[in-house]
Amino acid sequence: MTNPNAFILRAEQIAADQQSFSHPWNSNSELSGTQLGRKVGLQRTGVNFIRVPPGKESFIYHSHHAND
Template identity: 50%
Template sequence: MTTKKDAPAKPTLFRAADQAKVKVESQSHPLNPNSQVRGVSLSEQVGLQRLGIHLLRIAPGKESFIFHSHHSEEEFLYVLSGRGIAEIGDEQFEVGPGDFMGFPTPSVGHHLRNPFEEELVYISGGERREVEVADFPRVGKRLVRFGMQASIFDVTSAHSLSFGEE
């Protein structure tokens, strides 16, 4: 028998009809002036804590965040409608409905942009680890996040340390 203490804090079902009641959030990446993503955190609606799953939209002419790679959090993207350009490593691919991208760690650099006339709608998901390190190789920056506190560093001015055997 499930006790109140064991019961989930949020409902485990989030119906499509309920989406209209949830505030749509807008985010952009501080290192990319063309970044603008709108959407809803589906995982928040059902109380998931270790996974982040989001229903996202990129308007025509806008981009997801910035070309980046992850050191500890895996990520995936699944396109529902519209078209976009996925930058994966040194290659670019046109993507559309039904296309799925997965980025195991350490991940190859990736980014999504919408140069087309219609809105790009996709599901983005991944792990929510306490600590994450992500690189932004095209701008020479590194993000280090502990919980909800993040710092961005200039990789070119960082000092390397070695903790190997003497």
């Protein structure tokens, strides 16, 4: 049986793995966050905790034509 506590993350764990990144085509893009799904062992679903600072943008304008 799976340990139910394996799916609980503390704020310190999330902050420790935080990464910053930006989109190369948008100079105003700035994000920082953690891939929560990977931390709890998810393999086919992505769950992310992302912060975008005030005055910044996430990525370039885009749209999705299909679901993954």
